[in-house]
Amino acid sequence: MSQVQSSAGPILTTDGIPLKVSLKKAERKNKIRAFLLVLPLLAFIVITFLIPIGDMLARSIDDRQINTVFPKTFEIYKKWDRKGLPSEEVYKTMFFELKESEGYSIGKASTRMNYSKSGWKSLLKKSKRKFKKIEEGPYKEKMIAVDKKWGDPEYWLALGQMVDPTTMGYYLNAVDLKYDSNKNIVQQKENRRIYNKTWIKTFKVSILVTLFCLLLGYPISYLLATLPMKYSNLLMICVLLPFWTSLLVRTVAWMVMLQQKGVFNNLMVMAGLIADENRWQLMYNQTAVIIVMTQILLPFMVLPLYSVMKTISPTYMRAALNLGASPLHAFYKIYMPNSIPGVSAGCLLVFILAIGYYITPELVGGKDGQMVGNWIAYHLKTTLNWGLCAALGAILLAMMTALYWAYNKIVGIENIKLG
């Protein structure tokens, strides 16, 4: 190719510059102008989206803090064989690093240490206060005299998880695993295994909500797309009206409807369908979460479905019927394949929204309706274990990305249509 060009000589513009160069120059100007136009949006996305996500990912593996507070202790600790209690030297280094620490570093470190073994928090605080009076060794005995927790190997073994400046510990925690003192991965204590169950529950609820939304949304959208304008407009308002109502108002309204002494149960009892003492438990459990979330997310299914169905020409169906297909067969062969882009868009949208839901499970979830979002909120606010929050969030993000990728491979992302 290049040989051909060089033998023929480059095409020149009137002022003698090769056409290619001149074209590029003109294009570059346009490109810069286009780039400047999108620059505000790009900056906005970087600042509000990419940086926070990067920050979150960094937090989920960051374990430096503790190493900067007790650097020497950890240095010697690594040599300890993890049997019995550590040597006097470890105690002595810990003693001085704790006694001489300044500012709030101990407070922050103790919060971190408390995640791996409950009790470190008050132990460090109390010890720091009492160590002031201790002038000389033997430190091991004196520290144990201050608090007998210093003589409990469990506390020392727990430090083993934190020797490195980066950790996968938060991710392990998020799937009910943990490090032992030699950084081997082991199962979490049985009565603290909650996250795997929560993950499964979150997926189950999200999938069911998506499914119910599809089952309910498909016929509605079909009606919306095929009814004459004056009816379909009215129907559309019925779909949109709850969409414009506050999420909280709708959730609370469901509470009134579904609780045991609520409207629904009262009607059922009045109609004699259920006995007064056997009222259905429809609120404050997983059933409630699924019912309420389905209603709240329904418009996100109906709108993409409707906009796709609107574009399916009614003549297709008429043609199929004309050619002898039964209505069911025609629907299955003609209408459904045409509506798939809307179904995909709706399902993906509803599923993504559902999997991160927080406020509805919090309000109506009761004992078994809590989802991953609720645990993230708990650790974010109450235990300040932001590393674990970040890990849970990162796993959610990874799952969504994986889902998107799989979807793209199987169905193809170009098949998504919002209208």
Added chain:
Amino acid sequence: MKKAIKAAFLGLISMAYVGSAIADITFVSWGGAYTNSQQKAYIDTWSKGSGVTVESYNGGLGEIKAQVEAGNVTWDVVDVLPDQAITGCDEGLFAKVDQSSFIKDMVVPPVSDCVVPQIFWAYTAFYSKSAFPGKKPKNIKDFFDVKKFPGKRGIHTWANALIEMALVADGVKAKNVYKVMSTPEGIDRAFAKLDTIKDHVVFWSAGSKPLELVSSGEVVMSLAYNGRIGAAILSEGKDFEYIWDATVLEQEYLVAIKGGNEKEALEFMAHASTAQALADQAKYIPYGPMRKSSIGIIKKGEPWFIKEGGNIDILPHMPTAPKVLKRAVIADPVWWADNGAEVSERFGAWKGN
């Protein structure tokens, strides 16, 4: 580079805030009748120049930590629970306070160097008199006894106070509760007791919910914040009755956020923690002041609680009344700061299974 961008961005945001709120302080509390009582007792009477903006939050240190870490503090004075008062002070989120003026006057010593005293509030069991026409539940054992008193129970969605109450219901003396809780067997015992009512509970998380649950008959008895029960009885005339047994007393403090308008915040906190201010608060909500001399002021002034058509004696509704205190558990914030996360995860597992 990343840091620079972040700093520039946060700088821009904070400039926007500073511009709009010079010298004003933002007071953050829990909302509802409680904030209302604070408003009337010491915000309305605050006259030292700086205005006070009141905001509500749902507890926790999450927002505060985020503000301090980003260097963009928009909250100045926050009403916090004691375990958060400890953690926040240790981690440098709160400013230190001169406690010399009130430390000797406090019912219990302050939990950290960063706090000024507010009130005692309590988790209390209660029921509607109409739900039990015959025999009435008298103690926490009855709350955990679904055979003797059939029907649903309302409990909150977190573990605090439930562990303590379950142990007392299982026969542990109120004053030994934390000794038992500090052993793994003690926690097992509490959960075993909770198991006995598990199929009969309705969970709540918002403070107004238990009152609704009991009023509507959804549950026959429930745990709730004592102030909410008191307000319903005193102001709305509901037929609720307290079960003053194994009442779990919690403390409530004010703190100043580091990096906010600290000077104004500390001045305001001094004003908001005088014996008079705490006593005045009890005119509007039945919580127990943390200063001994406030109780004296109330005693002299009874009937203290303000109500149209005649004031009412407030001391019998307070969780710090002597007859209540005798059978109460004073929550140990240090234990919860240490073990809260672990017990909460276990409680979550218990709830979900």
